[in-house]
Amino acid sequence: MSFLKRIEIPIILFAIGSLLPLIDYYTGNLSIQASELLSWIVILVTFSYLIGVVNLFRYHLNNIRRGRDIYYSILIIGSFLFYLAIAYLNKGVYDWIFSTLYTPLSVAISSFVGFYTYTVFLRGARLKSPTAVLLLAVTIVILLYNTPTIRALSPQLITVGDWIKNVPNTGAYRGILIGMGISMIVLFMRAIIGRERSYLGGG
Amino acid sequence: MQSGSLPIVDRAVFIIFIILIAIPAIMPLGLPISISSNTVEVYRQIEGLKGGDIAMWITDFSVGTWGQVGPAEVAIYRHLFDLIRRKGIKVIIVTTYSVDGALNAERILREYIDTAGLKYGEDYVNLGWIPGYETTLAALAKDFQSIVKTDAYGNTIDKLPMLRGVRSISDIALIGFSTSTSPDPYPRQLGGYNKPLIINTLIATVPWTLPYYEKRLITGYIGAESDAAGYEKLTGMPGEGLRTLDAQSLSHIYGVVLIIVGNIWYFTRRREGGRR
Amino acid sequence: MIEALVTSIVILMAWSFLYRENIFYRIGEALLVGLALALSVKVGIDVLINRIYIPIVVKQQWLSPTLIAVALGLMMYTRFSKSLWWMSRWPIALLSGAGLGIAMKGAVMAQIVKQLDIGSLITRDVFTGVNNLILLVTAITSLAYFLYTFEHRGALAPIAKFGIYSMMICFGTTLGLFLMSNIGFAISLIPNVVKPPGLYVSIVAIILIIADNFLRKRK
Numbered sequence: 001m002s003f004l005k006r007i008e009i010p011i012i013l014f015a016i017g018s019l020l021p022l023i024d025y026y027t028g029n030l031s032i033q034a035s036e037l038l039s040w041i042v043i044l045v046t047f048s049y050l051i052g053v054v055n056l057f058r059y060h061l062n063n064i065r066r067g068r069d070i071y072y073s074i075l076i077i078g079s080f081l082f083y084l085a086i087a088y089l090n091k092g093v094y095d096w097i098f099s100t101l102y103t104p105l106s107v108a109i110s111s112f113v114g115f116y117t118y119t120v121f122l123r124g125a126r127l128k129s130p131t132a133v134l135l136l137a138v139t140i141v142i143l144l145y146n147t148p149t150i151r152a153l154s155p156q157l158i159t160v161g162d163w164i165k166n167v168p169n170t171g172a173y174r175g176i177l178i179g180m181g182i183s184m185i186v187l188f189m190r191a192i193i194g195r196e197r198s199y200l201g202g203g
Numbered sequence: 204m205q206s207g208s209l210p211i212v213d214r215a216v217f218i219i220f221i222i223l224i225a226i227p228a229i230m231p232l233g234l235p236i237s238i239s240s241n242t243v244e245v246y247r248q249i250e251g252l253k254g255g256d257i258a259m260w261i262t263d264f265s266v267g268t269w270g271q272v273g274p275a276e277v278a279i280y281r282h283l284f285d286l287i288r289r290k291g292i293k294v295i296i297v298t299t300y301s302v303d304g305a306l307n308a309e310r311i312l313r314e315y316i317d318t319a320g321l322k323y324g325e326d327y328v329n330l331g332w333i334p335g336y337e338t339t340l341a342a343l344a345k346d347f348q349s350i351v352k353t354d355a356y357g358n359t360i361d362k363l364p365m366l367r368g369v370r371s372i373s374d375i376a377l378i379g380f381s382t383s384t385s386p387d388p389y390p391r392q393l394g395g396y397n398k399p400l401i402i403n404t405l406i407a408t409v410p411w412t413l414p415y416y417e418k419r420l421i422t423g424y425i426g427a428e429s430d431a432a433g434y435e436k437l438t439g440m441p442g443e444g445l446r447t448l449d450a451q452s453l454s455h456i457y458g459v460v461l462i463i464v465g466n467i468w469y470f471t472r473r474r475e476g477g478r479r
Numbered sequence: 480m481i482e483a484l485v486t487s488i489v490i491l492m493a494w495s496f497l498y499r500e501n502i503f504y505r506i507g508e509a510l511l512v513g514l515a516l517a518l519s520v521k522v523g524i525d526v527l528i529n530r531i532y533i534p535i536v537v538k539q540q541w542l543s544p545t546l547i548a549v550a551l552g553l554m555m556y557t558r559f560s561k562s563l564w565w566m567s568r569w570p571i572a573l574l575s576g577a578g579l580g581i582a583m584k585g586a587v588m589a590q591i592v593k594q595l596d597i598g599s600l601i602t603r604d605v606f607t608g609v610n611n612l613i614l615l616v617t618a619i620t621s622l623a624y625f626l627y628t629f630e631h632r633g634a635l636a637p638i639a640k641f642g643i644y645s646m647m648i649c650f651g652t653t654l655g656l657f658l659m660s661n662i663g664f665a666i667s668l669i670p671n672v673v674k675p676p677g678l679y680v681s682i683v684a685i686i687l688i689i690a691d692n693f694l695r696k697r698k
Binding site: 004009010013038039048054112115130134170191 | 490511513514520523559568584624625647656662668
């Protein structure tokens with residue numbers, strides 16, 4: 001039993017999971033096994049998705065038991081059970097709740113970032129150094145470039161904006177992408193030899 | 204999370220923003236627009252589909268970004284379904300990232316698309332959410348039938364005639380996807396097959412997309428509400444994109460004004476502080 | 480009519496947070512969490528029914544390799560057990576490995592090989608050649624900035640410094656687009672609260688805010 005608890009077993013499973021698609025891609029061998037693995041992943045992802053739900057459920061049930069933020073947690077559990085029941089009992093109401101309640105609520109909460117971005121622009125966007133000047137100058141050009149009215153009135157701005165977007169911006173992003181790709185290879189090598197174990201939760 | 208009130212300046216910033224975007228909603232200003240070249244390119248690629256071609260559209264954007272990605276997504280769906288009628292193409296709709304995409308796709312089909320006269324399973328099919336994200340993308344490209352067992356409604360593949368001949372990406376004429384996160388997995392798994400690969404995404408993701416676009420791993424992109432408005436104009440099917448253009452123009456200019464005003468305020472206070 | 484009213488109410492409940500944290504916002508937030516949970520569970524159950532229950536139980540494919548995936552999936556839940564938590568590492572390791580392997584498969588070509596191809600610096604059109612040169616310089620300098628293996632001294636120092644400027648152009652573009660991205664949410668929602676019947680809800684909300692402000696100042 002203690003053999004099963006060893007860290008080497010998940011590392012070997014990690015290696016098998018990562019090497020199968022690579023062997024299939026580069027050599028064409030083990031194609032059936034790689035396809036089977038891909039269909040297993042679909043099931044595993046679904047199970048992992050539901051873990052987050054279980055965790056949240058446990059947290060709020062604990063809150064109710066301890067009397068901490070009790071009404072908030074009751075509302076969460078209550079709306080969860082109600083909506084889950086409705087999903088199987090009445091599709092019309094389920095769709096109505098999705099379009100009328102869930103979507104606008106979700107978008108409204110996501111919209112906070114837009115509001116706070118304006119305050120960042122007012123309070124935080126300072127011309128304190130040459131890099132800040134360059135950053136803000138490009139920000140202003142890009143904002144105006146993407147303003148539909150200004151684009152229509154000023155074709156020169158389209159040329160400048162296109163150039164900034166397609167040349168220096170793309171070049172820098174390329175460097176970042178290449179760096180990300182190399183980092184991924186390094187991470188892969190480290191994980192395969194067991195030096196990187198963060199995916200095991202620090203185990 | 205804040206427990207107190209915001210400073211008066213921040214509240215004023217929010218109120219001005221709300222007023223600026225409310226004015227065009229009540230009273231459209233009709234400000235001029237231009238259609239970007241990338242929008243025209245996407246339109247041409249989709250319009251270039253021929254009868255019998257299969258287009259696969261991967262709806263992977265989250266519900267919270269409906270306002271950003273939704274209008275263009277609706278416009279593209281409308282275009283694709285219009286092509287089903289005009290040219291006899293076939294459309295596969297699928298989600299790989301999270302359940303949100305599948306719900307968005309269902310919402311668009313339910314509220315925005317007229318499917319009267321079209322045959323589900325022969326003209327179009329909704330595969331729903333196939334969990335796995337990049338793994339699913341890899342499987343869709345390599346071995347379609349291994350990953351697609353049923354559609355979103357539980358129908359098995361043998362009941363969906365249009366999917367019988369689909370084995371891999373080589374059987375698909377055009378692939379498109381919408382995302383509100385990183386675009387990297389899509390060109391990684393679906394690029395390089397010499398197929399048109401179109402992205403509909405947040406405007407903030409566009410710079411990230413450009414290196415792939417430059418290398419033609421992604422062949423077209425739509426990344427802003429103005430692009431959505433331009434697309435609606437090209438297809439002749441107006442929607443939310445065109446309706447929100449005036450508000451966009453005003454809010455972008457507002458952002459520029461805030462940067463300038465903020466710096467004037469900062470330098471004025473610094474000079475006053477220096478004098479004292 | 481009812482849909483428009485309900486939509487405007489939930490939008491204003493969420494936006495009330497911009498004034499101050501309050502019970503309306505907390506109710507909206509709790510509703511969102513509950514609904515999101517239910518959606519995830521519903522769709523997750525549907526996927527499991529289609530991929531496990533129907534093939535194995537209904538079609539009686541008892542010896543299907545999918546059973547191994549089911550066993551691994553169920554092992555994930557041992558993370559909640561103090562004695563059996565180590566079992567949850569197996570499916571997570573397999574999942575992480577497969578994810579990384581598949582990402583690597585595409586990354587080498589799309590993110591490295593293809594991006595190394597800059598294009599010719601000597602072209603018929605001088606402008607294209609200059610642009611390719613700028614692409615090359617900005618790509619190399621921004622990549623050089625991330626070379627943490629070597630200290631940024633000597634020849635590397637100015638290259639890395641130029642890389643910072645390249646990335647400022649990149650981040651400036653992203654910052655501008657980030658704003659545009661995020662204001663789009665509010666723009667898409669505003670018609671719901673400025674046109675009837677949402678307008679009436681907005682008027683009520685404004686009255687409540689004014690009253691709250693007045694009462695707080697009195698205190």
